[in-house]
Each structure stands twice: as C-alpha cells, then as structure tokens.
Amino acid sequence: MKYLKGIVLLIVATLTLQFCKKNDIVEATPLNEDWKFSKINETGALDESIYSIAYDDSQWETVNLPHTANIEPLTVNNQWQGICWYRKRITIPKSDKDKKIFFELEAAMNYSKIWINGIEVKDHQGGYLPVIMDISKYVKPGAENIVAIRLDNTDNLVTGPKPLKRLDFNMFGGLYRKVNLTTKEKIYISHPVLANKIAGGGVFITYPKVSEAASIVNIKTHVINEYENSESIELVQIILKNGKIIQEKTSSNIEIKAGKDIELTEQITIVNAELWSPKHPNLYSLETKVLQDGKVIDQQTTNFGIREFTFDDKHQLHINGKKTFLRGVNRHQEYPYIGYALSDNAQYRDAKKIKDGGFDYIRLSHYPQSPAFMDACDEQGLVVIDAIMGWQFYNDTEDFRNYCYQSATNLIRRDRNHPSVLGWEVSLNETKEMPVYFMEELNNITHAEYPGDHVYSCGWKDDVYDIYLEARQHRILRPHPYKEMPITVSEYGDWEYYSKNAGLNQDKLPNDVRTEMSSRQARGYGEKRMMRQAINVQEAHNDNLSTRAYSDSYWVMYDYNRGYHDDIERSGLMDLFRLPKLAYYFYQSQRDIDDVAVLKLATYWNDKSPTDIKVYSNTDEVELYLNDELIAKQKPDSGKDTENLKHPPYTFNLNEFKQGTLKAVGFVDGKKITEDIVITPQKPTKLKVWLDESGKTPAAGQNDILFLYVAAIDDNGTINPDFTETITLEINGSAKVMNVDAVNAEAGIATAVLQLGNTKETIIVNANAAGLSGNHEFKID
Template sequence: MKFRVLKYLKFYGLILLLGIIFQSCEEVKDSTIKINSNWKFKRLETSNLSEKGYEDTDFDDSDWELVHLPHTAHIEPLVVNNQWQGVCWYRKSIDIPNFTEDKKVFIEFEAAMNHSIVWINGEEVSMHQGGYLPVVMDATKYLKRHAKNTIAVRLNNTDNPITGPKPLKRLDFNMYGGLYRNAWLSVKDKVYISHPVLADKVAGGGIFVSTPKVSKETSTVSVKTHIVNDTKVPKSVELVQSIYYDEQLVEENRSARIDIEAESDMDISEQFSLQNANLWSPKHPHLYHLKTKVLLKGKVIDEETTRFGIREFKFKNNQLYINGEKTFLRGVNRHQEYPFVGYALSDNAQYRDAKKIKDAGFDYIRLSHYPQSPAFMDACDELGLVVIDAILGWQFYNDTDAFRDYCYKSATNLIRRDRNHPCVMAWEVSLNETKMPIPFMEKLDKIVHSEYPGEQVYSCGWMDEVYDIYLQARQHRILHPHELKDKPLSVSEYGDWEYFSKNAGLNQDKLPNELRNELSSRQTRAYGEARMLRQAKNVQEAHNDNIANTIAYSDSYWVMYDYNRGYHDDIEHSGLMDIFRLPKFAYYFYQSQKDRDQGHILKIASYWNDTSSLNVKVYSNAEEVKLYLNDNLVSIQKPDNDEISKGLNHPPFTFKLPTFIKGSLKAESYVDGKKVAEDVVKTPQAVTKLKMWLDKSGKAPQSGVNDVLFLYIAGVDENGTINPDFFEDINVSINGDVKTLNVEKVKAEAGIATALIRIGNTKGKITISANAVDLTGSYTISVK
C-alpha cells in the first residue's frame, strides 16, 4: 500500500509520460500519479433515471459537473437528518501516449462509497463492496495506447445488507457518498513490486516491514518483498534495500541474483540488524525510510520507499509495555466527518484532525467504527498516536456467507493496507456492539495472526471471547462488574453513554429527561459555561474512575468531535470539540493531563461574567496555581484532592470566590517554585469588531488539493475578549480562489462563527472580509 509510498522512476522517459498525461495530474510521486483533478460528476436525482451509456468512451458528459477529488456526492446541511443516498457517477478522460507493450498500469481509489463499479473504455474492470478500503485494479489490458481512455465509476451508497452496518435511519453515524479520498495511477515495468491487495498473498504482497526484536541496543527489522515477473521469459534481478533515518543511510543490503520464472512471482525476505536504533513511541515518534530498488541488468526498473517505525507493543500481566516501558494510553474515539462535505477531507485536513487530538493530550485513538484515511494514519505515525484500526461494524450482523466473506476480506485488506504503520497496535476485527457467533470471531482472529505473523500482533473486539484484547465500555463494567476475562482490557468508550442513557448504571432512570440532558456529557458551546463545566466534570470523574478502579491499560473517551447521526435529528454533542473543531472546557481538562515535559498547560475554565460559577476551575499540570482577581491575590492552591481526582496525574485546581466582580481573572502556574505559565480571562464587554483566524493546526492552506479549512469569526470587545453572548449572522465575502461551503448562513455560536472554506488552484494572497450588523473584520490567507 502506498503510504505516501513514494514510487520512483522505473524507466527512462517516464517524466515525459507523466508531464503529458491529459486532464489528470496535479501531484506526481515519480511513477505514481495522483489523478484527483478534472472528473465529470453526475448525481442521479431519481432512482429510475436512465444510466444507459454512462460508461461508454463516446458518451457526451459535457453537461456534467466538473469536480476534483476528494469529493462528496452531496453537500449537506449542518444538521444531517435526511442524508442523500443514491447513485452517482464519475467520469474522467486520460491520455497515456507513451504507454508501451512493456509497461503495466494500475489504478487505485483510496475509497469509493459504498458499492462501486468501475469501467475502463466501456469494459467493466471492478465491482467492489464497501466504502472505506481501497479499490485497486490492474488496468493494463483495458487501456488504449496513443489514444484517449475513459474511466467511469458508478457509486451507490444506499443501505447495503452485505456491507452493513445497518440502515442509515437506524445508524449512529453517517456514510457520505462519493470518491472522497485520493485516486492514483501507477505505471510500472512488467517486472515490478506488487500491490498487496492485488497480490492477494497471506502476509505478503508489496513490501511488508516488521520489527520482531526491539531494544535500545539491537533491533531487528524484517522485510518481505514480493516481485512479479509478468513477462513471458525468465528474468534475473537484484534487490537493493537501504534504510535511512533523517536522510542518512543506516544500513543497506544487496541481494545475490534472483531468478524469477516467466509469468511467475517470488517473495524475498531480508533482515537488518540496527544498533542503537531510534525507537518509535508516543513521546518520540521516530521514523525510518526503507528504499527498495529492483535492478535488471544494472538498471533500476522499480523503486519504492516505505516508511516504518521500530517499536514493541507487549503485555505483561495484562499491562502494556511500549519498548519495555510500562505505559497507560490516554485516548479518544474519532469519526472522520466534517460539516457540509461529509467524508471529503483533504490530506491536510486529516493531519489537522490528528494534530488537534495530539495537542489535546492524547497519545491513542480508537478509530470508530471503520477504516480511516491513509493520510490520517500517516499523521498518527508522525505525531505519535497509537491506533486501534477497525473494520466497519456497528450493531449489525447478517447471517449470510456474503456478509461474512465481506468482513473477512475487509479484515484482510485492512491489515495489508496498514501493516507498515508503526502507530497500529491492534486490529479491531469486530462488529461493534453486535452479538457475533464464535466461529465468525475465530475466523477474524485467525486472519489477524495469519496476515501479521509473530508476537507483536493483537486482535481486539467488544466481546470478551476469542480476541486478544477486550474492548469494554465503562457502562458495561458499571452494569456487569464481574464479567472480565484474564486478558488485556481497554476502556473503549466512556464518559458519554453512562451519563446519558437511562440503562447505563448511574441512576439516570430516576431523573426527568430535562435534568438528564443537563447532567449529560452532550453539551454544546451554545449551552453556556455551566453545562460545559458539567461535561468537563463528567469526563474527569469517568477518567479518574478508569485509572483508579480498573486494570485497563488504556481508555478512549467518546468522542473527540461532535458528529451527525443517521437516525437522529440533531448532532451528537459529546465531543471535546464541536463539529467545527472549537474546544469545549473538557478539552482543556484532558490537555492538562499531559506530562510536564510535553509542555506547561494552564487554562481558566470560565468566561468570568455575571452568570459564571464562583467555584472557578483551572486546568493545569503544574504543582501550584495562584489566582488573581483584578490583580488582587485570591489564593495559592495545590491540585484538588476530592473523590474524582485521586487517580489523576494532574487534578484541576478549584478556587472559591465570594462574589462576582467585573474585571479580570489571572492564573499563574508554578513548578519547583518557578512560574511556568500564565492565563488571563476578562469579563466580556460589548462587541466592537470581528476577529478572524484560520485553523491551520500544523498545515498551511494548500492550493490544488481541494484543501478544506475552518475560518473562525468572533465577536470581540475593545480588549479583544470574545463575547459568548454574540450569536449574530455573519456575511462572508471572498476576493480570490476560495469557496465557502456552508449550506446555511454563517452564524455565531457562543461568540464564534465558523465558515468551512475550500482552497482552489491559485497560489498567493486571498482576502476574506466579514460583517455583521455594524461590525466588520478582514483576514488574509497565504496559499502555497
């Protein structure tokens, strides 16, 4: 699988070939071309609309919409309670004039929601079930040389009994249609490194890197490479494999002559011994690059670069040790949805989502409840986020061979796609919250251990039979405290359902609905300070309970970002950030749990207005905090030591003020008697202007890649303080190649409005203006 698998030049003249491909390539990675640009798109508005001829080369698609990938089949409103489901088509013309008899061409869609059929020049090439894993094709025999070629894709994202997980009207998340990830075209010689999905070899195909032995002194890197000879004569090749760290050569192996019979293939296994290797871990995500070259008669005919990390995940007495160090993983669940565009996130947006999770103080993510983007996986590698990687599943089991075979294939291809990512600790080959037959789970578990042989591999699932790791939600432990097998335990979901559901064990059945909503973790920024503090208290209590009262090696809060649900007429609001990625107070609680060597955290969780709590919460990982009101010292305090704090590394600080006095609260944090951080909150005054900023989160806006970003517009007073009572409509005006994607009006919530913008193909400065009532603001974006 390309992890950004850089693929290198395989024959002379390929640069010319790539440069003249017609209507296709905005990004070239040597012999692999990103073909995201200039697709023709049509969404069928009625189910009986004729599709006859849509796949044909000579079909006239001139009246179809011109789009670029990643693309969503339908721009949705903010609250999606009637998501579009149906059939849509994509078409693209491409010319490969230097495509010769000794070359092969492969096409890959990273995802195509949900049931896809692909035609090339009118011939059906692929039929694929499932919208989250790659659709890969050997297109060689279908393409014409020195002529126009047409790729046509038909997508159907209606409810599907084979893929599941259940009908959208009863589903807890949305499955948005479209070609919503990247598309690639690869050109290779007929002696080449295979694609693991097409090779279809157990624990093989492509390049498979593992680290069977890891230590600070000596580590072993095992590499299996699959080479195919698609010619009609035997070939003798050499294999050169080089390991680099920070572009410095670390180790290199050159094979003896490898003889491959005609129309045959071969696996080549190599082992490297690295001394004093830089190990991958959440705190130190060191990454290496393996460059693999296939040489024929001394000439490089195929080359790939595979990124990997050297790490060991091991359990002792059901506790996790990473590289020999006992580690508790603090984590979160994540849905990949954005407002309006659904799943159609740019690679940069995927990185920004991962960066926010890392910045929030997490070192672990459970991917819920489906395979997520290769770009997101890459970001987890780079940032040091341990991952539980999952197949699609949620409250659905279809007792048919077709469904089971689909699940088995999904598990297989998920591992083949993601096995080289050092971030992946375990494979959730389980149907979440679904009663599964034992033989079904046994087959999925066997696939994990067959596809990734060795000791450093773990299956996991929400049932405590069969799997190596038991994913137990906190409410299940509350309701059934004695149902626990002797195996590693992860608290897979907590902090939401046990505070919301009437059957989750915290006596909610005794509460009226309106009070139950007030006391839940499902709180919006619009609900105000008191209810956001309630959410923060819930997550603190639950996280403390996980640490103090279970033998779990990790936990993952539900959920990082607010998201839409197919069955519900409102957004699910238990996110630590809202759907626009704006933080709630609970975000800062988790951020304060960082170790001090990861940064000094200090945040006053108050707006400090006349409705604010007089018990002021301050989140910090310091030893001591001083709080001032209008520069007068309120008190100097140590961390809280109450029942919901005793298990925490860094409990919050609670300051009790006698009365509200307008002005400023200032907190100072101290470690070893030295001031390390300061935070100030001022009582909001009347809004006098609009303040604007862009959510870059480690990635600047980029042209030509359908980059999507959040533009924030806040109502601020003369001191620059955001007024949380500002709820006005905002008019946004853009001078440049940028588009606003909001379906409804851009409207402020708790002082801040958000526009989702998409960057076009033009580099340079873009000016955006905003106005509301008598207020104005402007912002300039530098697009690279």
C-alpha cells in the same frame, strides 16, 4: 583554475541529469482534478449507456477530489442516499504500451462499479477500504480513455451496518478520498491487495528484535515477473532517517522465472536505533529499488517505526519495554457540510488536534480511516486501534461474512507497516449476534496476515480476541469476572451519563435534567453546561484509572451527525467545527509537564459564570488573582474524583462575581512556569478572523479544506460569548465557502468551511456583522 572548476561542474551536472533520466521511475500519479459528476435517477436505458465512451457528460458538474456526493446542512436530518456517477478522460502515454497500469480509489462509498472504455473492470462492496485494479489490458496507450464509476450509498445488506435511519453515524457518499494511477514495468513490486498472498505482497516490515542498542528490521518484498522470459534482477534496500542513509543492503543475481513471482527477505540491523513511541514518534523510511541491467525499474518508499507492544503478566501495556498507560479518544471522520471528503491536510489537522488535546491513543470508530490520517498518527505519536466497519449489525449470510473476512484481510494489508497500530478491531461493534466461529475466523485472519508475537486482535466481546474492548457503561451495567486478557475502556464519558439504562440512576431524572447533566453539550449551551461535561469526563477518567485497563478512550473527540437522530451528537470535546469545549482543557492538563506546561482558566468570567473557578493545569501550584489582588495560592484538588488523576484540576472559590481580570499563575518546584488571563467580555468592537492551520499550511491542488473562524472581540481582544450574529464574508481569491447554512456565531465564534482551489495565490477575507468588521490574509502554497 576557474576554467577547470567549470568543466568539473559541467561533467557532474551532465552525469546527474543522465542518472536521473536513467532512473526516471513512474510512480503513483494523482487523478483528482476535472472529474465529471452527476447524481442520476437511473432508468434501464440510461444505465445501458452511461458508462460508454460515447456518452455525453458535458452538462455534468466538473469536480475535484476528494468529493462528496451531496453537500449537507450542519444538522443532517435527511442525508442523501442514492446513485451517483463519476467520469474522467485520461490519456496514457504511448510509451506505456507494454507496461503495467494500476488504478486505485482510496475509498468510494459504498458499492462501486468501474468501467474503462465501456468495459466493466470491477465491482466492489464497501466504502472505507481501497478499490484497486490492474487496468493494463483495458486502456489504450497514446489515446484518450474513459473511466466511469457508479457509486451506490443506499442501505446494503452485504456491507452493513444498520440501515441509515437506525445508524448512530452517517455514511456520506462520493469519491471522498484520492484516486491514483500507477505505471510499472513488467517486473515490479506487487500491491499487497492484488497479490493476495497471506502475510505477503508488496513490502512488509516487521521487527524480530527491538532495542535501542541494536534492532533488527525484517523486510519481505514481493516481486512479480510478467515477461515471457526468466529475468535477473537486483534488489536494493536503503534505510534512511531524516534523509540520511543509515543502512543499505543489496542482493544481486536474483532470478525470477517467466510469469512467476518471488518473495525476498532481508534482515537489517540498526545500531543505536531510535524507537517509535507516543513521546518519541521516530520514523525511518525504507527505499526499495528493483534494478535490471543496472537500471532502476521499480521503487517504493515505505515509512516505518521500530517499536514493540507487549503486555506483562498483569496485562499492563509496555511500549519498548516501558510500562505505558494510554489516554485516548474515539474519532469519527465527518466534517460539516462535506461529510467525509477531507483533504490529506485536513486529516493531519484532525490528528494534531487530538495529540495537542493531551491524547496518546485513538480508537478508530467504527471503520477504516484515511491513509493520510494513519500517516499523521505515525508522525504525531498516536497509538491506534484500527477497525473494520461494524456497528450493531450481523447478517447471517455467506456474502456478509465473506465481506467481513475480506475487510479484515485488506485492512491489515493496507496498514500493517504503520507503527501506530497496536491492535486490529476485527469485530462488529456492539453486535450481540456475532457467532463464535465468525469471531474465531476474524481472529485467525489477523494472526495469519500478521504472524508473530505481539500482534493483537480486538473485539467488544471477550470470547476469542486478544484484547477486550469494554465500554464503561457495560462495566457498570453488567459487571462480570474478567478473563485473563488485556482490557481497554473502549468508550466512556457519554452514554453512562445520558441513557436511562446506563447504570448511573438517570432513570430517576426528568428528561430535561438528564440532558443538562449529560456530556452532550454544545458550546452555545453556555459555560455551566459545558462545565457539566468537564465534570463528567473527570469523574469517568478517574474511575477508569482505578481498573486494570491499560488504556481508555473517551467518546468522542468531535461532535457528529447520526442517521437515526434529528440532532447532532454533542459529546465531542470539540464541536463539528473543531472548536474546543471546556472538557478539552481537562485532558490537555493530564499531559506531563516535561512535554508542555498547561494552564487554562475554564471560565468566561462574566455575570453568568460560576464563582467556583476551575483551573486546568499540570503545574504543582497555582495562584489566582482578581484585578491584581491575590485570591489564593493552592495545590491541586484532592478527594473524590481526583485520587487517580495525574493532574487534578484546581478549584478556587470566589464568593461573588466582580468584573475585571482573572490571572492564574502556575508554579513547578516553586518557580513560575506559565500563566493564563481572562478578562470579563465587554461590548464587541471588531471581528477577529483567523485560519485553523494546525500544523499544515493551506495547500493548492488537493481540494484542501480549512476552518475560517470569525470572533466578535472587544477592545481587550476578549471574545464575547453572547455574540450570535450572522457573518457575511467577502473572499478575494479561489477559496469557496462550503456552508449551506448561514455563517452564524455560536458562543462568540462563527465558522466558515473553506475549500481551496488549484491556484497558488494570496487570499483576502473580509468579514462583517452587526456593524463590526475584520479581515484576514493568507497564502495558498
């Protein structure tokens, strides 16, 4: 019997190996390691030879992607702009001689030229959307091939926006996202950008019917035959949920003529559908397989979520038929020192912090962001307004308009299958000069590329778009009759509290007072000024809820640098190192208690602290104790700036400061749910060191970027916010500190930006400062 079992297992294993070999499809291969890089002050002679096969790049720096062209200081006063080059040797297997080979840069800032083996293959305007090319006829299978890429991130009249010296953010250079090489047979699923078919190319998934009882998934697949003969194929569509097959459909005997293409449409009904929403971001995956003579010759996996965004007659948003207000935030993709060069894991961590901060929605400002970030929004349940590049710039030329039209087209083709996308911001933010015909064309592109109902263009003007993006300061300064259209408060909480002309009487304040009363507050400015930001955002969010807007998005989630200013823009709910300010906890507390219980004492409780204590919580009642003595048991605040909030904060009035332990206890329906404790900081006795993983453990082989935090703590484990010393780090292992500035503590915490290598290993970090020490150990998987 044992013998028979062994024979059966051997047969199964053999068949499995044969099946795997038969269906060994070459998919996207990352090309992110061992690039040669140099910033070059070009001369005519150099430009003639630098892309050639024979050019000697041995003295260039060896880098891995994602990569920034220049490591900048924390505060960027003079960002590098110029020409840089990347070169890489790639070997194409000899067996791929008659195959299709595609090369893709996920992003390259800003104007790029690409050569393969000394031949110019493509030039591309724009630094935020993919650069994709068919390089089949330029490469030599079985031999070494040279890829040379020239990037130019100087000011550009074709792509805009404003010149850097007048720009409200920074456009950092380099190959700052991934590069992929894809090999296919000559019958293959197309790439939607290369296919260049309106509402077509690749795999396009839509939802004619959305219902938990039964939803219809419409799948349009574009297949190309580049053989010299007509070919017959079989198309298989498999829908899976958590790895389990839900539905499968096969279409056989599909004839594609020589040199032609075909679009195939399937409709699959899913009974008991699990719909996608911010609370329940259910994702399915679609496996599309093209078979010939029983062999899989191409396949593609597409993640999707079944959802429907609709607006009622009062222009309120419904997601899958349920009325939903979206609490949101804006996001810039900048990191300290490395600019835009985030790993996929870092993109995910940014999205998770936003979700954990109490948000359901992100307006992407003011450009297309990473595919990895979009994937994370799908997974986390973050609704997105997806945007083309644009900020206070319109160039009245055909080249500029065509660039904008192509950007809108390619953005939709890239992101159309993401369930998180509610609308397409095909508008140039705060650009008064946009003519109506220009906006009309962008709106038309949106509806041509994504036909059907419940598809929405967005713009900061209400002339032609489906959704009006109205900043709060614009509403205050220039109130006007609303058109019959959905409205979102696209930006709020910063400019109206800062600018002298934003409508809240700042013009009557001295500059120093205006700054102190603004929302632009660093963690190091102290507890009182951070609380000022928290008061501002509470007032503004409460005000937004009194309008008919279906959503709002605070400006901004993370601090960022500005080309035109010599200081960091500090209105972020988190700083550049992704450390929270007090206003972050206000938004956390607006989450439903069914999602998570939130209770946060917004104080350091030292002799500098206000004696009016704010507690942010979504519980019904809160008790506050000082040194185990009950101060009060209270309901949430009422009155001004609380009327519309889901969960107003609690304010406890203490007459004087007394050091010791504050304890807040939260109750729901009379039952204790959660508590928070703050102990007056004492003299630091050691350093606490930890790594910010935010849902993604450290990973090798992707140039992973993580924040390493070092805090000065006392014997109670309390961080001392007065600690501002410089930290020295000793790292054992392949992790590199990217800080070009000293690793200084701010409000008790110092941050090192770590870049990980390609080795799976254990990293040991030892930290020292002012006679204090601490360590941390972590694994790179």
